[in-house]
Amino acid sequence: xxxxxxxxxxxxxxxxxxxxxxxxxxxxxxxxxxxxxxxxxxxxxxxxxxxxxxxxxxxxxxxxxxxxxxxxxxxxxxxxxxxxxxxxxxxxxxxxxxxxxxxxxxxxxxxxxxxxxxxxxxxxxxxxxxxxxxxxxxxxxxxxxxxxxxxxxxxxxxxxxxxxxxxxxxxxxxxxxxxxxxxxxxxxxxxxxxxxxxxxxxxxxxxxxxxxxxxxxxxxxxxxxxxxxxxxxxxxxxxxxxxxxxxxxxxxxxxxxxxxxxxxxxxxxxxxxxxxxxxxxxxxxxxxxxxxxxxxxxxxxxxxxxxxxxxxxxxxxxxxxxxxxxxxxxxxxxxxxxxxxxxxxxxxxxxxxxxxxxxxxxxxxxxxxxxxxxxxxxxxxxxxxxxxxxxxxxxxxxxxxxxxxxxxxxxxxxxxxxxxxxxxxxxxxxxxxxxxxxxxxxxxxxxxxxxxxxxxxxxxxxxxxxxxxxxxxxxxxxxxxxxxxxxxxxxxxxxx
Amino acid sequence: xxxxxxxxxxxxxxxxxxxxxxxxxxxxxxxxxxxxxxxxxxxxxxxxxxxxxxxxxxxxxxxxxxxxxxxxxxxxxxxxxxxxxxxxxxxxxxxxxxxxxxxxxxxxxxxxxxxxxxxxxxxxxxxxxxxxxxxxxxxxxxxxxxxxxxxxxxxxxxxxxxxxxxxxxxxxxxxxxxxxxxxxxxxxxxxxxxxxxxxxxxxxxxxxxxxxxxxxxxxxxxxxxxxxxxxxxxxxxxxxxxxxxxxxxxxxxxxxxxxxxxxxxxxxxxxxxxxxxxxxxxxxxxxxxxxxxxxxxxxxxxxxxxxxxxxxxxxxxxxxxxxxxxxxxxxxxxxxxxxxxxxxxxxxxxxxxxxxxxxxxxxxxxxxxxxxxxxxxxxxxxxxxxxxxxxxxxxxxxxxxxxxxxxxxxxxxxxxxxxxxxxxxxxxxxxxxxxxxxxxxxxxxxxxxxxxxxxxxxxxxxxxxxxxxxxxxxxxxxxxxxxxxxxxxxxxxxxx
Numbered sequence: 001x002x003x004x005x006x007x008x009x010x011x012x013x014x015x016x017x018x019x020x021x022x023x024x025x026x027x028x029x030x031x032x033x034x035x036x037x038x039x040x041x042x043x044x045x046x047x048x049x050x051x052x053x054x055x056x057x058x059x060x061x062x063x064x065x066x067x068x069x070x071x072x073x074x075x076x077x078x079x080x081x082x083x084x085x086x087x088x089x090x091x092x093x094x095x096x097x098x099x100x101x102x103x104x105x106x107x108x109x110x111x112x113x114x115x116x117x118x119x120x121x122x123x124x125x126x127x128x129x130x131x132x133x134x135x136x137x138x139x140x141x142x143x144x145x146x147x148x149x150x151x152x153x154x155x156x157x158x159x160x161x162x163x164x165x166x167x168x169x170x171x172x173x174x175x176x177x178x179x180x181x182x183x184x185x186x187x188x189x190x191x192x193x194x195x196x197x198x199x200x201x202x203x204x205x206x207x208x209x210x211x212x213x214x215x216x217x218x219x220x221x222x223x224x225x226x227x228x229x230x231x232x233x234x235x236x237x238x239x240x241x242x243x244x245x246x247x248x249x250x251x252x253x254x255x256x257x258x259x260x261x262x263x264x265x266x267x268x269x270x271x272x273x274x275x276x277x278x279x280x281x282x283x284x285x286x287x288x289x290x291x292x293x294x295x296x297x298x299x300x301x302x303x304x305x306x307x308x309x310x311x312x313x314x315x316x317x318x319x320x321x322x323x324x325x326x327x328x329x330x331x332x333x334x335x336x337x338x339x340x341x342x343x344x345x346x347x348x349x350x351x352x353x354x355x356x357x358x359x360x361x362x363x364x365x366x367x368x369x370x371x372x373x374x375x376x377x378x379x380x381x382x383x384x385x386x387x388x389x390x391x392x393x394x395x396x397x398x399x400x401x402x403x404x405x406x407x408x409x410x411x412x413x414x415x416x417x418x419x420x421x422x423x424x425x426x427x428x429x430x431x432x433x434x435x436x437x438x439x440x441x442x443x444x445x446x447x448x449x450x451x452x453x454x455x456x457x458x459x460x461x462x463x464x465x466x467x468x469x470x471x472x473x474x475x476x477x478x479x480x481x482x483x484x485x486x487x488x489x490x491x492x493x494x495x496x
Numbered sequence: 497x498x499x500x501x502x503x504x505x506x507x508x509x510x511x512x513x514x515x516x517x518x519x520x521x522x523x524x525x526x527x528x529x530x531x532x533x534x535x536x537x538x539x540x541x542x543x544x545x546x547x548x549x550x551x552x553x554x555x556x557x558x559x560x561x562x563x564x565x566x567x568x569x570x571x572x573x574x575x576x577x578x579x580x581x582x583x584x585x586x587x588x589x590x591x592x593x594x595x596x597x598x599x600x601x602x603x604x605x606x607x608x609x610x611x612x613x614x615x616x617x618x619x620x621x622x623x624x625x626x627x628x629x630x631x632x633x634x635x636x637x638x639x640x641x642x643x644x645x646x647x648x649x650x651x652x653x654x655x656x657x658x659x660x661x662x663x664x665x666x667x668x669x670x671x672x673x674x675x676x677x678x679x680x681x682x683x684x685x686x687x688x689x690x691x692x693x694x695x696x697x698x699x700x701x702x703x704x705x706x707x708x709x710x711x712x713x714x715x716x717x718x719x720x721x722x723x724x725x726x727x728x729x730x731x732x733x734x735x736x737x738x739x740x741x742x743x744x745x746x747x748x749x750x751x752x753x754x755x756x757x758x759x760x761x762x763x764x765x766x767x768x769x770x771x772x773x774x775x776x777x778x779x780x781x782x783x784x785x786x787x788x789x790x791x792x793x794x795x796x797x798x799x800x801x802x803x804x805x806x807x808x809x810x811x812x813x814x815x816x817x818x819x820x821x822x823x824x825x826x827x828x829x830x831x832x833x834x835x836x837x838x839x840x841x842x843x844x845x846x847x848x849x850x851x852x853x854x855x856x857x858x859x860x861x862x863x864x865x866x867x868x869x870x871x872x873x874x875x876x877x878x879x880x881x882x883x884x885x886x887x888x889x890x891x892x893x894x895x896x897x898x899x900x901x902x903x904x905x906x907x908x909x910x911x912x913x914x915x916x917x918x919x920x921x922x923x924x925x926x927x928x929x930x931x932x933x934x935x936x937x938x939x940x941x942x943x944x945x946x947x948x949x950x951x952x953x954x955x956x957x958x959x960x961x962x963x964x965x966x967x968x969x970x971x972x973x974x975x976x977x978x979x980x981x982x983x984x985x986x987x988x989x990x991x992x
Contacts, residue, residue, distance in 0.1 A: 189685020221717030272811035315768035
């Protein structure tokens with residue numbers, strides 16, 4: 001299962017109950033001819049050979065695969081508008097696609113939908129270094145936005161492991177979270193304006209650089225996290241933060257999740273404005289990671305039930321170090337924590353982060369893993385992990401080979417109330433699957449949490465929305481979708 | 497004009513072109529009887545004597561006055577739901593009302609709309625001091641939310657001059673900005689969940705305390721700033737920030753607005769995470785304020801073209817002071833600024849803020865003022881003030897009595913790109929008015945700014961939306977309103 005498969009099973013075959021909507025037209029030669037009238041050669045890929053379109057049809061996890069033979073890669077908002085207008089009038093279904101790095105099958109076709117890639121819209125439009133407002137095309141790769149802003153003493157207000165591939169428009173369309181949310185807040189606060197092409201080809205452009213605008217409904221908000229179901233984002237205006245001059249980190253061993261919460265409270269009070277990450281990992285996460293990282297020296301002497309990685313970023317290293325040292329010594333003195341390791345330089349800072357960032361690949365290294373991304377009120381955050389472990393243990397599934405489950409572990413962003421649950425397995429079995437689902441979703445629903453904290457809905461979680469949303473909300477979401485896209489041409493078979 | 501008038505002119509008389517919508521039913525005895533079946537005595541005021549309903553019918557500025565003789569003050573979400581369901585079915589128009597402190601005539605009836613006051617829904621529902629999530633009824637007065645959170649070492653993420661009267665639900669409904677936006681961001685980022693009663697009585701409740709939730713469209717966002725046109729907010733969940741332990745301020749004299757911008761950049765870089773306000777005032781603002789505050793010693797030796805008030809808030813006073821002192825001395829040494837005064841204690845801190853907070857009453861002290869609230873890209877922020885002054889000067893209207901205009905001044909929140917333009921007058925004249933409008937709005941439109949940065953739309957700016965929004969956006973807003981409230985019973989004659 002760790003093997004890279006050449007291709008995923010066709011989604012249409014893997015999910016035979018999902019049927020192609022017969023209202024959608026099947027692409028024909030006239031359609032193609034029309035697109036060729038205004039798109040250049042490098043703006044259109046037409047091929048019925050699966051290999052030639054594989055990178056567009058198949059998702060990043062190789063779990064879903066569509067059968068589109070037309071990929072359009074327009075270079076301008078006007079061309080996006082012409083494409084959508086035509087598709088809407090002719091009922092041709094369309095999947096908008098950014099960097100195609102999503103984890104829920106949102107950005108690839110299910111059947112023969114035309115793929116509308118934003119990758120050729122990759123220009124930075126404007127930056128004001130005084131206000132920090134940054135405007136760019138939707139297809140700008142996040143890494144490039146980071147690099148540009150870094151060179152101008154600013155930072156893009158979020159970062160993701162997929163930064164080398166994901167695009168700014170995709171990040172906004174999926175309301176991505178990432179590691180900096182605790183400090184810089186969500187995209188609903190940071191996005192200042194959007195340029196969006198509606199299904200009928202109309203362009204709503206409020207891509208201004210204003211921090212405040214109270215002239216009516218904040219229309220851009222609905223497109224943030226809409227996964228391209230009601231319009232295609234072609235331009236983004238976002239607030240960049242000043243680049244911090246000092247970064248630091250501590251790695252801490254803790255006995256209970258209650259103490260993790262108390263330590264978070266202490267950090268909020270004492271590190272306050274310089275606190276930029278507060279991540280936790282349980283014992284199992286680190287046990288897997290110790291095996292995975294083999295020769296890398298572990299930063300603490302003993303093993304603990306929980307580990308916390310705290311990051312600070314500020315404008316003066318000396319001050320940040322003083323605050324962190326005071327924080328660490330008082331936490332040790334009052335026996336709130338058992339031991340802690342404060343990075344002394346950039347190398348140590350990076351090493352501490354390696355222990356956090358290696359948890360997912362470590363869990364995946366035994367064969368494969370079941371993965372959940374959930375948010376809960378902080379007091380309940382770890383309880384879902386305990387409940388799942390208990391359940392798998394009761395069934396006798398966790399242990400040394402030949403038992404199928406190596407470990408069930410929990411880790412995530414304490415500051416955001418977001419836990420990632422990884423069940424590291426030697427093999428995928430129906431028995432494990434049946435124990436996990438719908439149990440996990442029902443558990444989250446009982447605690448009024450979210451079954452998708454940051455990964456979104458896409459194809460994968462469309463049928464699970466009712467665990468986190470009421471019937472009224474779901475009906476309202478369907479109404480909104482229908483209202484914006486009456487022919488339903490945008491990203492069909494997904495979301496709501 | 498500074499005199500407090502007993503009552504404003506009836507809006508219906510002042511704006512004869514606005515006609516009552518004949519589709520709306522006129523309240524009758526049966527309606528009243530129905531409301532009395534489930535509302536207690538203290539939840540219903542019915543009177544045709546204007547004095548008895550004046551505080552509900554008339555706005556805070558005494559510019560607008562409605563003629564409602566029924567005020568409903570339900571104590572529960574369920575009762576709000578019953579009220580709206582009945583009104584929707586019977587086409588009775590309704591104005592939702594919070595603290596009735598808005599500045600655009602949004603919260604009072606135009607004709608005989610029933611007033612739905614949230615003031616009896618005033619319970620704090622829940623607070624989690626670890627995550628900082630705060631849940632309350634919509635009718636909780638902002639001052640009480642501040643006090644509660646203050647007692648729990650947190651702060652409400654925004655503050656307003658109207659804090660003693662405005663309500664949390666009203667603040668969210670109008671997307672209020674205030675002085676802390678630079679640090680804590682907008683309500684679109686801070687509001688975690690809302691409980692909203694729709695016009696048909698259905699309750700959409702996602703008043704959770706989750707910081708991340710990517711399960712479909714973020715429905716709550718549309719209600720933030722919707723001014724009660726598509727639903728009535730009855731509950732709010734919001735992220736409270738840790739209470740800063742240290743507050744400090746500097747008052748600075750500057751020669752040009754270019755330098756104001758450069759100083760802001762320097763502050764972003766050097767004060768970065770502790771910067772909590774960056775306010776500017778022009779020479780005229782301070783000249784008026786010096787006259788107004790009379791005996792209060794001015795914090796600087798000389799007069800300047802611009803003044804800046806910088807506030808910091810952080811978790812360690814010693815560190816903040818060091819950063820501020822370093823910032824001030826390097827700004828003086830490099831001659832970026834002419835002089836500055838750093839508060840040495842709380843009294844001095846408060847005194848410095850008095851100079852900023854007294855600008856509006858100072859401008860109003862000569863007789864009255866025309867007031868605009870706009871946002872622009874930072875580079876253009878002050879230009880609107882210069883353009884207006886030039887125009888009034890060219891017409892020979894500014895000067896000593898008997899000239900009607902005392903001064904035209906600009907001040908505001910540099911960090912938010914928000915300028916308040918006050919034209920201090922001895923009397924209101926048609927000539928001034930015709931010089932100001934539509935000139936000011938057209939100027940803002942030409943720079944792609946917002947004609948309402950934080951005050952909203954209401955009755956006052958309904959006709960002006962096209963200066964900041966495109967035809968497509970306005971049509972979309974109308975569609976959304978119609979979609980949520982097909983009978984148009986909520987807050988009619990306003991917004992869009």
